[in-house]
Amino acid sequence: MAKLRGTGIAAVNYPTGMNLGGDPSQALIHATTTGTFVISLSSTDLGQGLKTVIAQIGAETLGVPFENVLIDTADTDTGPHCMGTFASRATHRVGNAVIMAAKEARKAMLEVAAEELEVSPDDLDTDGKGNIFVKGSPERKIDITSLALAAHFKYGRTISGRGMYIKPKSPVDPETGKMDPDSTEAHACVVAEVEVDTETGEVTVISLKSAYEVGRQVNPALVHGQIVGGAFMGMSHALYETTAPYYPSPDHAPGSFSEYIIPGPHELPHIESVVLEYPSVNGPYGVKGVGEMTANAPIPAIVNAVSNAIGVRLTEYPITPEKILRALEKSPKVKQLAENRS
Amino acid sequence: MSEVASEVIREMKREFKVVGKSVPRRDGIGHVTGKTVYVDDISFPGMLHLKMVRSPIHHGIIRNVDFSEAEKVPGFVRVLTHRDVPKNIYTILCLIGVGPDEEPVLAVDRVLYKGEPIAAIVAETEEAAMEAVSRVKLDLEELPAVFDVEEALKPDAPILKPWGTNYFIYEGHHCRRVRFGDVEKGFAQADYIIEEVYNTSPIEHAPTETTACVAKPEPDGRYTVYTNTQALFFTMDNTALILQVPFSKLHFVGGTVGGGFGGKVDVITEPIATLAAMKTGRPVKFKYTREEEMRVSSTRSAWRMYFKDGVMKDGRIIARKVISYADSGAYNRHTPYAVTKHAANIAGPYTIPNVYIDAYCVYTNRQPASAMRGFGVTPASFAVECQMDKIAETIGMDPWEIRFINAYRNGDMRPHQKVVEDATLIEVMKAAAELVGHKLPEHLLKMHSWDREKA
Incomplete structure (x- = not known):
């Protein structure tokens, strides 16, 4: 038989935040005696790198080095409330709460520094390297450790801050469905290139090339990680994964990874992406969110590419080899190939 | 240039010390060396x-x-x-x-x-x-058990819920509704009526x-x-x-x-x-x-989505009617909420003046579905994007062009009556086309999400 090639595209939006809002997160920040800033949360890192990006946002707002910021999460006795890590919400919500807390802590920090340097707090700035200096005369400065020691033992001042973010809960009109379901929208366009083996029905994804627009990237390497991970997950969902292979029949439900098929590293397609940054209005430093969406667009892109390859429009996923072989029976392209041969 | 656009550009140029830098993740070494403590x-x-x-x-x-x-x-x-x-x-x-x-x-x-x-x-x-x-x-x-969402809604289906129906009740309605414009009027005006049914199966996390x-x-x-x-x-x-x-x-x-x-x-x-x-x-x-x-654990729900679109010869989608069924399995968990999110997204990132959506949360004798990455939006994106290709094929238009023509722009009204504020669909499509070396025609390259070009 033959190997047929096809390409497909998909363009998608993805909403940030719990549907309809009403999902708060809080942050508390305090400086230790030696100038380490502890950000207390009850948020969860699912492996996506939340603990890292939140420390970056905290360090940026405080104006201190990244190394001076610790994330203390998640303990319900010490960390203030967080709704949870889902709905592409964590960086957006927790990041905003951290900025609010860090602004308050920074204000306290500058006030103590102003006393030490005998200037007004308005005349001070941070260099991001661990010093607070007088604007216009950078040699007049105090380092963060000396400052925190002075705050604790000389002035009896706390360098701390409280932050919270919520998009208030909004109702749905039951008649018209009028609602406000998101805080901001990220976007993506994925182009898939596939090869279909008409003998076995197997699909090889040759490449997944994508453009993402996710607002500000706090950590481009972690965004890239999400794009690659999501591309692979989306490919797996498009081609293999289901708990009900003969849905709606409940039969043949897989119970292990030998039956629930997920592709291996050798099936990883060529993945390439560009990321555009159009900062959102309400995200921390313009963040939108890249958590869930990266697994979405690859699915229709791959299904469209397979449809394009075989000349039959597929309307369900996963498109397992069995489903593709059944579709191929209806394919004018394949009929043509067979006729040419005979 | 609009005020919003210049504000976005100012923000884009803002300088940072730590944000925007690929600092190594702190837990990475622990994860890859097996030293991170899990439950x-x-x-x-x-x-x-x-x-x-x-x-x-x-x-x-x-x-x-x-x-x-x-x-x-x-x-x-x-x-x-x-x-x-x-x-x-x-x-x-x-x-x-x-x-x-x-x-x-x-x-x-x-x-x-x-x-x-x-x-x-x-x-x-x-x-x-x-x-x-x-x-x-x-x-x-x-x-007797029921596994199919439409079978479950038939009068002779075994009733699974104490309130006497196999669907979740949304403020007195048997489904989550979206009503925008006049979809029947749109169908009457359309040059093409394009219908399809899309299905997805349950997925394990x-x-x-x-x-x-x-x-x-x-x-x-x-x-x-x-x-x-x-x-x-x-x-x-x-x-x-x-x-x-x-x-x-x-x-x-x-x-x-x-x-x-x-x-x-x-x-x-x-x-x-x-x-x-x-x-x-x-x-x-x-x-x-x-x-x-x-x-046993929750899955992503399976979905069945009936699409009916009214499309003009020039590619504009002027009416979209979708009847969706989410298979919640035996219990609610998060599915009723996912159906509402689905209803807000099943028209896609496109501006369609007449939209009618009925999205059902249906109970069956299946392991419960619940939240999963994409929460009602994944099946929506799948169905919408396959449907866009079907429309393009039916009316003989390039799949890129059909998406550009219908893409939502800032200031447009979505079917759930929220004004679009931060669209960049056209921008990502232009960037993706460039990445794969697909040459877009001039009239598409001129488009952007901030203003509609004057007709």
Whole structure:
């Protein structure tokens, strides 16, 4: 038989935040005696790198080095409330709460520094390297450790801050469905290139090339990680994964990874992406969110590419080899190939 | 240039010290060297293990459960049934006002899906707990089961819910509705009517780390629960409600999860493990096996979506009607909420003046569906983007062009009556076309999301 090639595209939006809002997160920040800033949360890192990006946002707002910021999460006795890590919400919500807390802590920090340097707090700035200096005369400065020691033992001042973010809960009109379901929208366009083996029905994804627009990237390497991970997950969902292979029949439900098929590293397609940054209005430093969406667009892109390859429009996923072989029976392209041969 | 556009450009050029830098993640080395501590790594002296007695049938009446042989297994400690659970019937979304309570922690007199927990057995070892579970004798009367969302809505389908329907009721309506413009008028004006039905199957989250917790009694009378939940307070508050204990009795610790994808926002292991710790006075671990993760834990729901579009010769979609069915499985969990999010997204990132959506949350005798990465939007994106290709093919237009023509822009009104504020669909399509070396025609390259070009 033959190997047929096809390409497909998909363009998608993805909403940030719990549907309809009403999902708060809080942050508390305090400086230790030696100038380490502890950000207390009850948020969860699912492996996506939340603990890292939140420390970056905290360090940026405080104006201190990244190394001076610790994330203390998640303990319900010490960390203030967080709704949870889902709905592409964590960086957006927790990041905003951290900025609010860090602004308050920074204000306290500058006030103590102003006393030490005998200037007004308005005349001070941070260099991001661990010093607070007088604007216009950078040699007049105090380092963060000396400052925190002075705050604790000389002035009896706390360098701390409280932050919270919520998009208030909004109702749905039951008649018209009028609602406000998101805080901001990220976007993506994925182009898939596939090869279909008409003998076995197997699909090889040759490449997944994508453009993402996710607002500000706090950590481009972690965004890239999400794009690659999501591309692979989306490919797996498009081609293999289901708990009900003969849905709606409940039969043949897989119970292990030998039956629930997920592709291996050798099936990883060529993945390439560009990321555009159009900062959102309400995200921390313009963040939108890249958590869930990266697994979405690859699915229709791959299904469209397979449809394009075989000349039959597929309307369900996963498109397992069995489903593709059944579709191929209806394919004018394949009929043509067979006729040419005979 | 509009004010918004110049504001965005100013913001784009802002300089940062740490934000925007690819600093190495702090937990990366621990993760890749196997040194990160996950819940299953946590162990305490005297710790017991909990395993569930589960329904072997899809739908049935529980006549009797006989534990006498299970109790003889060496290492057996005790059994927990629905009588031990203070508030056995619950719904996790009660905290955000979604009701009614409808899922039992442990089945009372009926099972609605294969794998539904009937009783918990606590034993000295995991092996003893599994052995004891295997010796429990269940006397069940099997009832007809329904697995298809449309079959479940037929008058002769077995009714699964106490309120007498197999669908969730949205403020008096049998589905989540969106009504925008006049869809029938749109169809009447359209040059083409393009219909299709799209289907998706249920999907498992397949995290590396299975759902797990350890509940430990503390000397001060409180309970510490080490858990891999995605939502610490949500899980703790639901646990306190189910166990009817003061919230201050509980202390949850987590924050590091070996893959969530939405599979760890159900409140499944913590209430029963904490109850077992309370009843035995010993630490209790409850960890899903891989088989439980696949056959029992929540899945992404399966969806069926009927599309009918009215399209003009020039490619504009002027009317879209969608009837969607989400297969919630036997219980609510997060699916009623996912259906609302789906309804807000099933018209896609396109501006369509007439839209009619009915999105149903349907119950079947399947393992419950719940939250999963993409929460109602994944099936929407799938169906919409396949439909866009079908429209392009039907009217003889390039698949890129059909998307550009219909792409939403800032200032447009979406079907759920929210004004578009931060569209960049056209921008990502232009960037993707450039990346793959696809030459777009000039009139598409001129488009952008901030203003509509004058006709």
